[in-house]
Amino acid sequence: MSAYLIRRIIQMVLVLLVSSMAIYGLLLAVPGGPLAELRHQAADKKSSFSAEQIARMEKMLGLHLPKHLQYVAWLAGDDWMGRIDPEYAGDRKGVLRGDFGDSFKQHRPVLVMIRERLFNTVRLMGASAIISLMIAIPVGIYSAVRQYSKLDYAFTFATFFGIAIPGFWFGLMLILLFANQFQKWGLPFFPGSGTISTRIRPGSIEAFLGITRGSWGDVLTHMFLPVLSLSLRSMAGWARFVRSSMLEVLRQDYVRTARAKGLTERVIIAKHALRNALIPLVTIITFEIPALFGGAILTESVFGYPGMGRLYLDALGGKDFPVVQGFLMISALLVVIATLLSDVLYTVVDPRIRFS
């Protein structure tokens, strides 16, 4: 087991190294270099950046260094490079030591910005994942056990609806109904954007429930619509998955054995069948872990929710390369960790799978 883990961790490091090269190399490969757009804007006097500031950014990005050292400086920092040539000396610590540089736009460390957003996103995605599972698993089990019953057909219809509907459109419709129309109709309306209220508006759900600004209740009411929008799709997909997995398991010989033993139908389903049916679900769910941190770009945009997805989208649009690099690097790290976690979890839930 430990030998296997060590091998896997070495593989992970290699994968991350290759990803870091790709992430750094691709952004550097933008025609005219990463600062071309900013230089262009500065020349047109459209930008708030002066020529000196751009020169400082150049230094910060290490663009004055010889090509082969630029990547090394980004990865390992340039605070030690003075020993090679005093010209190269800088104050960057490098990605390996958690220094992703400063944002072009906000002039703040990238890592700090990511940390701020990460909690919002994990909260949103986590809540949506948990709610989806809590509904998808019982629905899937019921649909499988009572296959072709009226309720199964109803669930099937609902899940196809959920899978087919575009998430961002559904989000807009939720805002339209629960935020705008509810307000018009005089019903307690939900907030359509943000993470907390700037002020408690009269007639809103916060006012209705007596929630104070900035409290947990305020946070939860803001999460309500985006979570609902996010849950719909994963709930539908997972319910279908549990249903087919359960149907497969219910046909197995060992389920017949469980019946022949005299177990009640409830125990057969909850213990003997479910345990087997959930094994493939574990893989599917662990692959959602990167999304847990990466956020949902479209949903966060629709709901004006300050999460990772929007941070990335804004950074891309604003050519804020340090933020883009930081986001991509951290995503890569999370993907490899999630993959390892999924493999380890597999051996926990399925005794037939062992490390070798």
Add this chain to the structure above:
Amino acid sequence: MSKTTGQGALLDIRGLKTYFFTEGGVVKAVDGVDLTVRRGETLGLVGESGCGKSVTMFSVMRLIGQPGRLVDGEVLFDGRDLTKISDSEMQDLRGNRISMIFQQPLTSLNPVFRIGDQVAEVFEIHEGLGREDARKKGIEMLRRVGIPDPERRAQSFPHEISGGQAQRVMIAMALATNPELLIADEPTTALDVTIQAQILDLMRELREKSNTAIIFITHDLGVVAEMAENVAVMYAGQVVEYADVKTLFAQPRMPYTQGLLASIPVLGETRERLAVIPGTVPNLVDLPPGCRFAGRCASRIEYGLTLCTQEAPELLPVEEGHLARCWLYHDHPPSGFKAPLATGRARDEAGRHWSGRAS
């Protein structure tokens, strides 16, 4: 009702019909089966694949799933009709007074639970034992069925043991509560020959100790000869012949049984070709009128019988304790039909004829 129906029998199946309602039509998998098993008796239930032998026994256990349904008949177990009792009463019987083992032992065990726990579960549900006591009794059962080092083996998962070991575990599970009836559905078919012999030995040994009645479903006549006291031969959803094992092998009456026996290769005997029964089993959705075997029956042609394709024969005695469903032995008064082999003498002739064909 036939003579196999006896008073005070442990299991008495009367006129059992189990149909499968498929899109292609109603498949009459079991179509009027009568069978009786006494306490401690071993009955061999023989027939080709698809003849309804397994479905009959799954019907007894009430393990028929959609789209199958038990449409008619009674299954009296110790005097109680199993087709009429509630699900929870049935659950009390299953795995307790009636147990079952299956053809594929490895897939019949749940892959995610340790084998010791799977055996112990029977004690938990039927004897209300706590986890620890159930575990101990489970290990004891594993020892009884000849699993070496049962304490350690109990910790194994099904994928870590062989097919023979898995069947021992299944037997341990089935016999845990000393059932009165054990239904063995081709328990050795998936195992290789040496393991088959070990499992059969084990079953014989356990039968002697426990006085459990066994219904042995198989298509292997060799296994039947070794294990069973009485044999019922099934064809196309019906019992076509019933006798004690010696009589059945020495004097099979129904042409189908004769064909089955003739198709066994005999050691030290060279035949040009292995005997086969021509044709195939009739479609169970659209059964022909008359005897279901008529289309493949050589005797029908030999004796020039026309009744066979018009009127279905009943399962009736040919001799004391020997039943056959065949017009060779039974007159049909309404049509004035006289059976060619109704008398003992004619049968002796035919018997010589049969043994001539067999050897």
